Amino acid sequence: MQSNRGGNDVVRTMGDEDGVFLTWEDLWVTVNGKKGSKSILEGVTGYARPGELLAIMGPSGCGKSTLLDTLAGRLGSNTRQLGEILINGHKQKLAFGTSAYVTQDDTLMTTLTVREAVYYSAQLQLPDSMSMSEKKERAEMTIKEMGLQDAINTRIGGWGAKGISGGQKRRVSICIEILTRPKLLFLDEPTSGLDSAASYYVMNRIAKLDQWDGIRRTVIASIHQPSSEVFQLFHNLCLLSSGRTVYFGPASEANEFFASNGFPCPTLQNPSDHFLKTINKDFGKVSDPWLLCSVVC
Numbered sequence: 397m398q399s400n401r402g403g404n405d406v407v408r409t410m411g412d413e414d415g416v417f418l419t420w421e422d423l424w425v426t427v428n429g430k431k432g433s434k435s436i437l438e439g440v441t442g443y444a445r446p447g448e449l450l451a452i453m454g455p456s457g458c459g460k461s462t463l464l465d466t467l468a469g470r471l472g473s474n475t476r477q478l479g480e481i482l483i484n485g486h487k488q489k490l491a492f493g494t495s496a497y498v499t500q501d502d503t504l505m506t507t508l509t510v511r512e513a514v515y516y517s518a519q520l521q522l523p524d525s526m527s528m529s530e531k532k533e534r535a536e537m538t539i540k541e542m543g544l545q546d547a548i549n550t551r552i553g554g555w556g557a558k559g560i561s562g563g564q565k566r567r568v569s570i571c572i573e574i575l576t577r578p579k580l581l582f583l584d585e586p587t588s589g590l591d592s593a594a595s596y597y598v599m600n601r602i603a604k605l606d607q608w609d610g611i612r613r614t615v616i617a618s619i620h621q622p623s624s625e626v627f628q629l630f631h632n633l634c635l636l637s638s639g640r641t642v643y644f645g646p647a648s649e650a651n652e653f654f655a656s657n658g659f660p661c662p663t664l665q666n667p668s669d670h671f672l673k674t675i676n677k678d679f680g681k682v683s684d685p686w687l688l689c690s691v692v693c
């Protein structure tokens with residue numbers, strides 16, 4: 397794994413009381429099935445800081461969702477977890493309302509409009525100490541944050557009754573999860589099923605959420621194949637292959653890391669495509685990712 401060049405920054409941000417500084421060290425996750433146990437994560441280490449967006453990338457099945465679930469404390473009962481997860485330097489549970497998790501699937505009521513879906517969620521999730529008008533205001537504000545004001549009165553829709561687009565649905569799901577202003581936000585494939593323009597729009601909104609509410613939020617998102625524009629929104633990158641870390645560090649330095657290890661990104665190629673091609677073992681075409689990893693681990 398790449399060494400942490402931002403070490404001083406890490407120490408400085410550890411005392412950041414506004415946000416959630418999440419660190420994890422030597423995480424191992426195994427799943428117990430009928431045919432015995434299978435290792436999914438093998439000694440994964442990393443961190444996520446307030447005000448930053450960490451992207452977890454890697455080939456399909458490499459363990460991205462499992463890492464996200466582990467960090468969010470959502471692993472199933474048939475899994476076993478080893479290693480340490482620290483919040484602001486301490487072994488503790490996240491306080492209620494501190495974190496939110498946007499799953500891959502949009503589980504929304506198709507008959508509601510965007511306003512109704514978000515407003516009803518606000519009524520259910522926000523504390524009794526807030527008045528109805530404050531809750532309504534929060535819902536409207538959050539809809540604006542995610543750029544959904546033009547679709548506010550459109551039905552979500554579904555099978556047989558077309559409503560808002562797939563990208564808008566993703567944004568409604570995110571809206572519902574950020575209503576409580578969580579300081580830590582997990583997103584599992586927020587751009588799955590979206591075209592590159594919609595993906596950029598969604599990720600850009602996520603990356604710039606703090607400009608709306610002033611919260612130095614820690615955002616961790618698993619993502620399949622970001623465009624180069626989306627890639628530029630990431631502060632840090634965790635690149636996994638078969639449950640192990642190939643690269644962890646600033647997203648802007650990943651290119652240099654691959655180049656210095658003999659895998660330069662061809663001119664005009666999307667860097668994330670290049671990284672995924674280089675570390676994907678599934679099709680047996682490319683080199684062993686551990687040759688790359690072992691250089692810096």
Ligand SMILES: Nc1ncnc2c1ncn2[C@@H]1O[C@H](COP(=O)(O)OP(=O)(O)OP(=O)(O)O)[C@@H](O)[C@H]1O
Pocket residue numbers: 427429436454455456457458459460461462463472474475618
């Ligand atoms: N509860 C479980 N029981 C059995 N196998 C599991 C379980 N959870 C994960 N796995 C296996 O672990 C591996 C990693 O799964 P995970 O969903 O974390 O990968 P991923 O990188 O998110 O994949 P994708 O990009 O395709 O969503 C896969 O081979 C998956 O089948």
